[in-house]
Amino acid sequence: MKYCIIGASAAGLACAESIRQADKSGEITVFTKESSLPYSRPSISYYLKGAVGSTEMLLHPAAYYRAKGITILTDTAVTAIDREHKVLRAGRKSYPYDKLCLCTGSKPFVPPVKNAAGKANALTFLEIATVKKIKAKAGKNTRAVVIGAGLIGMKAAEGLSKICKSVDVVELAEFILPSILDKSAAKLVKAHVEASSNIRFHLGNTVAEAKSKGTHITGVRLGSGEELPCDLLVLAVGVRPETSLAEAAGLAVERGIVTDAATMQTDDSDIYAAGDCALSLDMLDSQKKIIALWGNAVKQGKTAGFHMAGAPQQAGGAYAVNAIDFFGCRICTCGLIHADAAPYTSKVQQAGGSYKKLVFCGEHLVGFVLVGASDNAGIYTSLIENQVDITTLQGDLMDTPHIFLFEKAVRQQRLKGEESA
Amino acid sequence: MKRVYAKEELCLNCRLCEVYCKTAHSHSKDIVTAYKKEEPAPSARLRVSGDNHLSVAINCRHCENPKCVEACITGAMTKDKATGIVYVNESKCIGCMSCLAVCPFGCIQTGSFAVKCDLCRETGEPACVKNCPNRALVYTALGGEQE
Numbered sequence: 001m002k003y004c005i006i007g008a009s010a011a012g013l014a015c016a017e018s019i020r021q022a023d024k025s026g027e028i029t030v031f032t033k034e035s036s037l038p039y040s041r042p043s044i045s046y047y048l049k050g051a052v053g054s055t056e057m058l059l060h061p062a063a064y065y066r067a068k069g070i071t072i073l074t075d076t077a078v079t080a081i082d083r084e085h086k087v088l089r090a091g092r093k094s095y096p097y098d099k100l101c102l103c104t105g106s107k108p109f110v111p112p113v114k115n116a117a118g119k120a121n122a123l124t125f126l127e128i129a130t131v132k133k134i135k136a137k138a139g140k141n142t143r144a145v146v147i148g149a150g151l152i153g154m155k156a157a158e159g160l161s162k163i164c165k166s167v168d169v170v171e172l173a174e175f176i177l178p179s180i181l182d183k184s185a186a187k188l189v190k191a192h193v194e195a196s197s198n199i200r201f202h203l204g205n206t207v208a209e210a211k212s213k214g215t216h217i218t219g220v221r222l223g224s225g226e227e228l229p230c231d232l233l234v235l236a237v238g239v240r241p242e243t244s245l246a247e248a249a250g251l252a253v254e255r256g257i258v259t260d261a262a263t264m265q266t267d268d269s270d271i272y273a274a275g276d277c278a279l280s281l282d283m284l285d286s287q288k289k290i291i292a293l294w295g296n297a298v299k300q301g302k303t304a305g306f307h308m309a310g311a312p313q314q315a316g317g318a319y320a321v322n323a324i325d326f327f328g329c330r331i332c333t334c335g336l337i338h339a340d341a342a343p344y345t346s347k348v349q350q351a352g353g354s355y356k357k358l359v360f361c362g363e364h365l366v367g368f369v370l371v372g373a374s375d376n377a378g379i380y381t382s383l384i385e386n387q388v389d390i391t392t393l394q395g396d397l398m399d400t401p402h403i404f405l406f407e408k409a410v411r412q413q414r415l416k417g418e419e420s421a
Numbered sequence: 422m423k424r425v426y427a428k429e430e431l432c433l434n435c436r437l438c439e440v441y442c443k444t445a446h447s448h449s450k451d452i453v454t455a456y457k458k459e460e461p462a463p464s465a466r467l468r469v470s471g472d473n474h475l476s477v478a479i480n481c482r483h484c485e486n487p488k489c490v491e492a493c494i495t496g497a498m499t500k501d502k503a504t505g506i507v508y509v510n511e512s513k514c515i516g517c518m519s520c521l522a523v524c525p526f527g528c529i530q531t532g533s534f535a536v537k538c539d540l541c542r543e544t545g546e547p548a549c550v551k552n553c554p555n556r557a558l559v560y561t562a563l564g565g566e567q568e
Contacts, residue, residue: 010494040495046515052495056513059496295492295519302491321492323522330531332522374521374531378488382525402470402527403479415427416564417482419525 001026002096003308004088006078006245007103008032009041010294011275011301013059015101016070018305026309028070029095031088033077036128037062042294044131048138048159054128081249083268099308102246102257102266102273103301106239106292111147113235114209119217122210122233125156137232138163144232145169145220147207149176151324153236154193158326160234161197168228170202170220172237180322180333184348185355185371189329192353196327202226207233241277241290254279256290262315264304272308274300283317284335284366284384291320321381323374332374335359335367335384349398358397363389365397375400382419422505423562425467425540425547427478431557432469434476438549438558439465445541445548464530466538467549478549478558481528481538483507489520489529489537498535501542508539 003019005012008030016028032038039057046052065072073090080089081100088095108124116122121137123130138144142164146157149171161167169176175186176193193199206223210233220230241256251266252258257273259265261281264272275297279288296318303315321334339359340346344366349356354372358365358380365383379401383390390397393405403411413419440452447455447463455463467480483500487507490498497513498520500506514534521529530536541547550560 040515042494042517043515052513052515057495294494295523298491321519321522323518325517330518332518334522374518376527377522378524378529379527381523385525403477404471404475411429411477414526415429415477417424417484417526 002098003028004097005030005101007105008038010297012103013038014298014301015305018302019309020068022309022311030072031076031078035075045155045159049162100271101304103275104242104277106276107242109238109240110235111237113207116210120215121217125234125236141165142231143229145230146234148237156234156236157199161199167199170205170207174204185369188355188371192329193326263307264300272304274304280318284319330374332370332377334381337367337369363391426559428557429477431555432476434473436469438478441548441552442466464536488523492519492523506540506542509535
């Protein structure tokens with residue numbers, strides 16, 4: 001059996017490992033257009049600020065893949081999928097497959113900024129190779145401008161702030177981190193970031209135009225008219241699913257590659273898709289969406305891998321859960337956080353620098369936002385994932401969650417390591 | 422595998438398990454030094470939940486399919502194939518706490534790296550169990566049914 005996997009990040013690696021777990025002898029080949037062995041993509045901002053080196057970022061050393069019999073082909077961009085002959089093309093080379101998984105991830109969405117395209121100091125923030133370029137250009141006199149205050153933009157800004165003179169973050173939305181925070185929590189985090197760093201925000205604003213000298217950007221003009229000096233422009237507005245190979249091969253693609261949530265199979269029974277490039281079915285609101293998060297990619301990669309190897313395992317439901325910190329301000333969010341209208345209700349607790357919001361649908365917890373209050377957050381996540389009837393719980397759910405929320409029989413189960421009663 | 426099982430019926434909320442856990446995970450292995458002098462301060466890897474009325478020690482279940490390992494974005498959280506122990510490679514951990522966000526039992530604590538029970542894998546004898554004066558913690562492969 002020949003297994004091919006396109007993409008060597010969270011989903012691709014989990015897929016390869018799961019195939020190997022179920023099939024000891026099949027040939028497994030993982031293609032990546034990047035030059036590095038699988039690495040921790042979310043760590044690129046930590047690499048930028050110097051907290052980790054590029055070797056520590058590798059998920060496993062080369063020997064690990066040799067021992068598992070997983071071939072990782074770096075610098076190998078798959079250019080086409082020939083479904084009729086079940087062959088992948090990478091430049092002039094061909095690779096036959098019996099089962100294929102697309103784990104092509106995300107591509108940066110580059111906002112249209114007049115005069116920025118192709119400039120040497122305008123870079124995206126998604127791959128280690130470009131982050132190395134950013135790091136080489138950044139120094140103590142660098143005035144950086146980051147477009148986007150989402151997860152990627154904010155992490156880029158944090159990394160840059162440690163090594164640059166100033167960082168200006170320009171964001172179209174009225175508040176930062178709109179995908180994981182509500183407005184009140186965002187205000188709190190913004191204040192913390194401003195107090196802890198040289199980062200300044202320009203919210204409800206855009207970068208309209210770049211000023212340049214030759215191939216170098218020297219400044220930017222904002223939508224508001226304000227002009228900022230700029231030695232380094234980081235384009236981090238967001239990402240889009242990388243679906244071009246799937247589309248060219250004629251697979252069903254909506255906002256992402258369409259799969260069966262239980263198997264991650266596409267409309268071609270020999271082709272699977274997992275991770276940021278694939279549509280997920282959110283178990284909390286039954287909406288099809290892109291859940292571009294590491295943990296979700298790993299789960300989907302595993303589901304795909306086990307099915308490809310003919311050893312299907314029950315797939316858990318998909319939902320978003322995220323933990324991140326900015327300058328020591330810890331944020332943990334899960335599930336539906338912008339669900340403010342009926343049938344949803346919410347409870348908010350704010351004290352000092354901390355913020356807690358729990359979102360409910362009837363008797364079930366369906367989401368939370370925790371800022372500076374993440375202790376035992378996984379217990380909340382467990383209530384959400386297992387759709388626990390919260391009327392069976394004892395004590396105040398707004399307190400730090402703990403084992404005595406559960407009645408004795410459930411506690412005994414949980415102390416043994418059994419999650420759902 | 423052998424795990425540490427906690428019994429709320431026998432727990433007195435004395436928190437000696439925390440004291441000995443912190444000491445066992447300190448540099449000096451000396452209680453006073455661990456608590457008063459060490460920098461960075463060591464942390465207990467388990468926590469007693471509850472009060473003097475009802476309490477129990479919470480520590481890692483070393484799950485069969487650990488959600489923390491699945492959620493780990495750096496490869497720092499690993500389940501040792503041979504021993505089953507789930508532990509953190511501290512030099513790879515960036516302290517993002519994605520593991521904490523998904524641990525259903527609340528066994529992971531915040532630090533510069535994820536702080537959790539490693540079953541004292543270096544000595545092979547969990548310090549919490551050894552030093553629990555009232556046998557509220559047992560180290561067994563029998564699912565905690567038997568002492």
